Amino acid sequence: MGLLSLGTPMPWDEAKKYADHVRTHGIIQFLNLWEATKDSQKDCLLWGDEIEYMVVSYDEENKRAKLSLRVWQILQDLAKEEEEAKTDPAKKLLVNSSWHPEYGRYMLEGTPGEPYMGLPRDLLAVERNMKLRRELARKYMLPNEVPVTLTSYPRLGCAGEGLEPHHEPHGPAARSLFVPDDIINAHARFPTLTANIRRRRGSKVAINMPIFHDVNTPKPFIDPTIPTYNDYPEDKNAIEEGAALPDHIYMDAMAFGMGCCCLQITFQAVNVEEARKIYDQMAPLGPIMLALTAAAPIYRGYLSDVDCRWNVIAQSVDDRTEEERGLKPLKENKYRIAKSRYDSIDSYISNDPKNKPEYNDIPLVYDKDIYKKLSDNGIDDLLARHISHLFIRDPLVIFHELLNIDDNESTDHFENLQSTNWQTMRFKPPPSKTSPIGWRVEFRSMEIQLTDFENAAFAIFIVLVTRAVLSFNTNFYIPISKVDENMKVAHHRNAVLEEKFYFRKQIFTQSRPGTPAAGTPSGSPKVSPATLPRVASLSAGTADEYELMTINEIINGNPAKGFPGLLGLVNNYLNTLNIDIETRCEISKYLELIKKRANGTLMTAASWMRHFVQNHPDYKQDSVVSEKINYDLVKMIEKINKGEVQVPELLGNFAV
Ligand code: ADP
Numbered sequence: 001m002g003l004l005s006l007g008t009p010m011p012w013d014e015a016k017k018y019a020d021h022v023r024t025h026g027i028i029q030f031l032n033l034w035e036a037t038k039d040s041q042k043d044c045l046l047w048g049d050e051i052e053y054m055v056v057s058y059d060e061e062n063k064r065a066k067l068s069l070r071v072w073q074i075l076q077d078l079a080k081e082e083e084e085a086k087t088d089p090a091k092k093l094l095v096n097s098s099w100h101p102e103y104g105r106y107m108l109e110g111t112p113g114e115p116y117m118g119l120p121r122d123l124l125a126v127e128r129n130m131k132l133r134r135e136l137a138r139k140y141m142l143p144n145e146v147p148v149t150l151t152s153y154p155r156l157g158c159a160g161e162g163l164e165p166h167h168e169p170h171g172p173a174a175r176s177l178f179v180p181d182d183i184i185n186a187h188a189r190f191p192t193l194t195a196n197i198r199r200r201r202g203s204k205v206a207i208n209m210p211i212f213h214d215v216n217t218p219k220p221f222i223d224p225t226i227p228t229y230n231d232y233p234e235d236k237n238a239i240e241e242g243a244a245l246p247d248h249i250y251m252d253a254m255a256f257g258m259g260c261c262c263l264q265i266t267f268q269a270v271n272v273e274e275a276r277k278i279y280d281q282m283a284p285l286g287p288i289m290l291a292l293t294a295a296a297p298i299y300r301g302y303l304s305d306v307d308c309r310w311n312v313i314a315q316s317v318d319d320r321t322e323e324e325r326g327l328k329p330l331k332e333n334k335y336r337i338a339k340s341r342y343d344s345i346d347s348y349i350s351n352d353p354k355n356k357p358e359y360n361d362i363p364l365v366y367d368k369d370i371y372k373k374l375s376d377n378g379i380d381d382l383l384a385r386h387i388s389h390l391f392i393r394d395p396l397v398i399f400h401e402l403l404n405i406d407d408n409e410s411t412d413h414f415e416n417l418q419s420t421n422w423q424t425m426r427f428k429p430p431p432s433k434t435s436p437i438g439w440r441v442e443f444r445s446m447e448i449q450l451t452d453f454e455n456a457a458f459a460i461f462i463v464l465v466t467r468a469v470l471s472f473n474t475n476f477y478i479p480i481s482k483v484d485e486n487m488k489v490a491h492h493r494n495a496v497l498e499e500k501f502y503f504r505k506q507i508f509t510q511s512r513p514g515t516p517a518a519g520t521p522s523g524s525p526k527v528s529p530a531t532l533p534r535v536a537s538l539s540a541g542t543a544d545e546y547e548l549m550t551i552n553e554i555i556n557g558n559p560a561k562g563f564p565g566l567l568g569l570v571n572n573y574l575n576t577l578n579i580d581i582e583t584r585c586e587i588s589k590y591l592e593l594i595k596k597r598a599n600g601t602l603m604t605a606a607s608w609m610r611h612f613v614q615n616h617p618d619y620k621q622d623s624v625v626s627e628k629i630n631y632d633l634v635k636m637i638e639k640i641n642k643g644e645v646q647v648p649e650l651l652g653n654f655a656v
C-alpha cells in the first residue's frame, strides 16, 4: 500500500536530513486518519491472502532451473487483464485477482480480486482462486517458464548460470559478492531501499545461517565458494574480515531475504478495538505457524540447519548502525535497538482487560516526543507506544516529489514507516480517511507452501482461528518475551516435531477447561487506558499461566489436560454454525492437512525438500545442492502442482 509511488528517491545522505520531517508529518497524518476513522464500524469480516511466486525459467538442454528476470513484462500483461476486468463483467470472473510487484525481479504477488467474506461457503473459493491465479500468471509466461511457490530459492546467489538472462554479481546498490543488482525490482524504490539500508547501517548486511553438517560436510565448514575479491570497498575478504562465519552459509544482500516468498493473510475487523484484539491474540501464533509451515531449508546451494526464512529476512534488511546494535557507545544515534526492523512484534496493543501489563515484558524503545504528541491527541497508552515504537526507525526511501504533501489527504509519510516495519503482525489502519476499507490486521509469519491446496489450507485455518478467537473470547496471552523465545526455536530443523513452545494453558476466559462458552459474543469491554507508564515487571507473576507444549498439543489439543488445541477451537466454532454437510466436508480436508502436519503424519515442505535432496542420486552427503538437484526439485514441485505425481508423505491422500 502506498509503496509504489513514482518519483526520484533520495540517496541516504540526503534522505537522513528529512527523517524528522517524514516522522513529524507521518504522525500528523496518522492522527488525522485516526480522527476520521476511529469510530468506523464494518458489519462483516472481509479477508484475503497474498501469495508470492517465483518465476523459474528452465534451460532444458543443460538441465538448469534459473530465475527469470522477465517478471516486469508479465506484470504488465497481468495489469492489463486486471484493468479490462474492471469494465468487462465476463472477464471479471476469469481474472478475479490482483497483481503486485515484489522485491525480486523474478517475483510476483497475487491476491484475490476482491476480499472474501466470512461465510463458510466462501472458504471453498480460496483454493479455486489460488489455482486461477497460478494459471493466469502462467498464461503470460514463456513455454519454458513456470510460477513456483518456493519460500527460498535453493540456488539463489550461486556462481554460474542461475539467472535468465545471465548477469554477473555486481552492482552499486547491494555491492554483493553473489547477486547482481539486476535481480532487484527495477522500480527506483527497491534499489534505493537496498542501498540506503547498507549506507545507514554503515556496512553490507551480513546474513549467516548455520550449515547442516552432513557426513561429508567439512568441519569446520569454510565456504570455498565465497569470492575473495570485491570491486567495492567492503568485504575484500568476507571470511578474513569476519562477515562470513565458519560453519555458516553466508549471504550479503537484501535479495537473500526480501527475495523470499511468503503467505500473508489480512483480516478486516469490525472496528479498531476488535482489530487490536485480533492482533494480540494472533501474535503468539506467529512462531507456531512459522514452524508448522516451515519451507525454507536451503540457501545459496547448501542445506542449512534451519527450516524457515524469517531470520534470513531479518538480517537481510537490518539497517541498524553499530551504535544501535550496541557495538559502540551511542553518539550519533538516539537508541539501542534490540531487533531488526523486520522482526517479531515487541508489544501487545489491545485494551482488552485480559491484556495484563506483565505480558508486555520486553523493554520497549519508543520515541518519547512522538508518544507525547499521540497522547496529547487522545491516543491511549498502548497504541501510542506501538506507533512511537515503529517511529524509532528512519524512513529509508523518500521521494523528492512527495516530501511536501497535504497531511489531511495523504498518509504517505505514515505508510513510509509503517510499511518498512516488517513484523510478524501488522496493525493496518484504513488506507485513507474516505476509504471504504476498515481497520485490518495482517498475519505475516507463514511460509509459502508448494501447492495451492496447502496454501488454501493454511489461509483457511488462520481465518477460522480468528473467528474462533472472537466467538469464544479466547485468551492466548503469554509474556511477549516468551513469544520471542518461540520465534528462535521455530527456526530449528524440524522444530515442528522436535521442539516445544511456550503456550497458554487456560485459553478460555471464563469457562471450564475444554468447554468453550460456544457462540459467546465477543464484546469489547471498555477499559480506561492506563495513564501511568507501564512498568515492565518480571513475568514471574504469570509463570503458571503457560507451559512448554509440542506443536501437536497446541494444534490438536491434549485431552488429558483438557486443552482443546487450536483445531479443537476451530471445530467447536464450526459446530456453532449452520453448515451444509458438503461444505463442512470440504473444509475438513484442509483442516486434516493442518492436523497431520502438526502430529507428524505428514512432512513439512522443509522436511520434504531435505529428504528429496538427501535421496537424490547426485547428492554427495556434503550439504551441497547442485544445479541438477535444484532442477529436479523444481521439476518435481511443478509436477506435484499439476497433479502428475502423488506425494502422500507431504499431502496425504489429498489429490492436488
Ligand atoms: P499489503 O501488501 O500491504 O500487505 P495487499 O494489498 O497486497 O496488502 O493485500 C491485502 C490483502 O488484504 C488482500 O488479500 C485483500 O483481499 C485483503 N483484504 C482484507 N480486507 C480487505 C478490505 N476491506 N478491502 C480490501 N482488501 C482486504
Ligand code: MG
Pocket: 001
Ligand atoms: Mg507488501
Ligand code: MG
Pocket: 050, 100, 109
Ligand atoms: Mg501485498
Ligand code: MG
Pocket: 050, 052, 102, 109
Ligand atoms: Mg508481498
Ligand code: MG
Pocket: 050, 264, 442
Ligand atoms: Mg502483505
Ligand code: MG
Pocket: 339, 343, 344, 345, 346, 423
Ligand atoms: Mg519491533
